[in-house]
Amino acid sequence: MTETRAPARREGIPLGRIAGVPVVLAYSWFIIAAFTVLVYGPVLDRSNPALGATAYVVAFAYAVLLLISVLVHELAHALTAKIYGWPTQKIVLNLWGGHTQFESFTASPGRSVLVALAGPAANFVLAGGAWLALSTDSMGSVAEILTNIFMWANFLIAVFNVLPGLPLDGGRLVESAVWKATGSQAKGTVAAGWGGRIIVVAICAWFIVRPLLAGDEPDFSLVIITVLVSGFLWMGASASIQQGTLRARLPLVTAAGLATPAVGLPSTASVQEALRHGAAGTTSLVVYGPDGRPQGVVDPAALASVPPAAADSTPVTAVSFALAPGAYVPEWSKGQELITFLSQLEGRHYAVVDHNGRVTGLLSQDAVVAAITGKRQRTDKRPQGQNR
Template identity: 70%
Template sequence: MTDTETQGPPRKDLASRKEGIPLGRIAGIPVVLAYSWFIIAAFTVIVYGPVLAHNDSSLGLGAYFVAFAYAVLLLISVLVHELAHALTAKIYRWPTEKIVLNLWGGHTQFESFTASPGRSVLVAMAGPAANFVLAGGGWLLVSTAGLTGVADILANIFVWANLLIGIFNVLPGLPLDGGRLVESAVWKATGSQEKGTVAAGWGGRIIVIALAVWFIVLPALSGDRLDLSFVLITALVGSFLWMGAGASIQQARLRGRLHLVDAGTLAEPAVGLPESATVADVLALARDGATGAVPAVVLCGPDGRPVALVDAGAVSTVPPAAAASTPVSAVAYALGAGAYVPEFSRGQELVQYLAQLEGQEYAVVDGAGNVTGLLRQAAVLKAITGKEPRRGRGEPGRAGRQP
C-alpha cells in the first residue's frame, strides 16, 4: 500500500484496468470487477442452472439465465459488504484505495492508516452487518409481497446468500472479518497487534480444518455419498482461507521485525564526493582509511543531492597513471531517483518509501544533507525476514557490488 502521489492516479487507473473492469466510483471509491469473477459466474450457471431447471421444468433454458442472475445478486451482496467496510473506515479517515470484486468474493484495499483494536473491529463487522440487513430486507419482501415464479426464486436466493455471507464472515479467523475480533481481543490484551494477527491467522486455519472434517471427512466416514461439486466448493473455499490465514501470519511476523529496519543502523559507512572528483580522489580516501580498502563512495550533484554510486570493482581497473585524469563518474552508476534517506528513517515508513524507489542502493544522509552511509536493499530484507535474500538467477550485477 502506498500513499497517493501527484502521478498516482494514471498509474492506479492503468493497474486497475489490468486487474479487471473499472465499474466507476461509489462515494469516491473506485470499484473494479476482476476478470476472475467471470469464473465463479460461469461455475454458478453450470452448477445451479440444471438444479433450477429440474426443480421448475417451466423455466427451460431460462433456468441458466436465472442462475446467472443469482451470480449477479451475489456480486451485489459482496459489493454492499465491501462498501460497508469502506464507508465505515471513512468515518475514521482511513483512506480507501479501491474495492475489488473477484473470484473469492471481494476485498477492500486501504492505503496507509493508523488502526486501533476498537476501530478495527467496527470496520470489520460493518461488512457482515450489511449482509444481515440485506437478508432481513429480503425476508420482509418475501414474506409480504407475495412473489411468485422467478422473482420468488431470486428473492429467496438473495436472502439465503446474504445470510450465509454474513454468518461465514463472522467466523473467528483471518482472512474472514470475524478474525478481526480475535486479532483485536489479543491485541488489546497483549498490546501487540502482531500477536493478535498471528492468533487470528491460526484461527483461520482451525476453521479450514473444521470445515473439511464437518463437510467431507465425517460424511465420508458415515458412508454418505459425497457430492462432487460440493466437495470442490469446500476445497476451493478451504484453500483460499488457508492461504489467507498463512499470509496474515507471515505479514504479522514481518511487521514484528519492522523495528529492526533503521537506516542509520543498517547502513554501511560511506562518504560523499562531488561529481567533478577523480578516481585519484577515491584512492586517496582508501589510503587515508584504516583498512586501505576503497570505501563506499556516493557522488553528489551540484545541488548536493546523491545521484550515483562509485563501483569499487571498476575503480580497481583504472591504471594508477590515469587515476588523476579519470573522472570518478566514469566508474560509477546512477542511483534511482530520490534514492537517499535521512539517517533517522526507520520502520514501516522507511520500508514503504524504499518500495517506491528503483535500484537496490540508497544513500543515507544526516540532518545537514551530508552522506554518512549506504543502505543496501539486501540489508533491509535481511532485517525484515531474518534471512539472507536470494539473488535471482541471471540477475545482472556489477563488479564490486554486493548481491
C-alpha cells in the first residue's frame, strides 16, 4: 500500500515577488479587513451620508491602503537589508500588519538600526506624499477621504513603529545602543524587550485606565483594538526577552564543557572488555565501527544484566543502542554552530571526538537544553537505552 503524504499547509496566498523577495498574504489578513469594514464603514456612513452603501466599499479600500502601507514598510526593511547582503526569505502580510523574515546573517549595531528604521522612514515618505497631494489638488469626496486616510495611516504607522521597544522597529534603537555600550547583543535584546512591555503598560493606561479614572466610558472598538495590539506587543516583547536570555547563555553551550567523560570501544569488543573500561561507573562507553566512526552507546543497565559467565562471549553491540547517523561532534564545537548542527540530527546522544577522531565524551540533548534554558537536567547523566 502506497502511503499518501498530506500536502504542506500554506500560510497564505502567494502574491509573487518584488525585487526578488516573495510576498505572502496570510489568511488572517482578511480578519482585520472585515473588522475595518464593520467598524469604519458605519463611521463613514454617519459622517458622509451621501456615500450610502459606498461607505463600506470605501472602508474596504481603507483596509487595502493599510495593506499597501505595510507592504511598503516591509519592502523598505528587505531592500535595505539587501544592501548589506542579508538574505530575505519572505515578506508576510497578516492580521498584525506584517513581518519580514530573514535567513541567517551577521548583524552589527549600526546596520541593525538602519534596516529597522528604513520601514518607518518609508511610511513618513508616503504620508508626506499624501499631504502634498491633499494640499495641491482638489479631489472628489471619496478620493479625498482615502488620501486623507492614507496620509494619517502612514504617519501613525511610522510614529508607532519608532517607539523604543521590541517587537517595534524602534526597539532596535534600544537594542543597538545597549549592544554598542556593553558589547552584548543579548543584553540589548533583553533591554529592548522590557521597553516593549513598558510601552504596552503605557498604551493600556492611556486608552483604558485614564478614561475610566476620569469617569468616562472608553469607546468599545478602541478598547478592542487596544487589547489586541497590546496582546500582540506583549507576546513579541516577551519573546524578545526570552530570545536575548537564551542568546546570553550560548557561550555556555560547548561540546567539551557539557559532555560526560567517555571512551571508545570497537564494535568487535566483548562485554568483558566493556566492563573493564567502565568499571569506575563514571565513564560512558561509545562503540565505534570498522571505519572508526561512533555508531552506538553502551546501555549501563543492559551491560550489568549480562551474566559473568557470558561476558567474554557476548559482543558489546548486544548491550548498546544505536546513535543516529552522523551523531558525533568535535569537542571544540560551541554556541549557535553547535545548536544548529544538533538540531539537524535525530536521537538524544552525540559522541564527542578530538582532532584525531578519538572519542573523549558523550553529549546528551538534556545537557544542551539545560545549558540554553538554565533549567537543571536530571541528576543521572549516564546514558539510558532509548526506544529502537
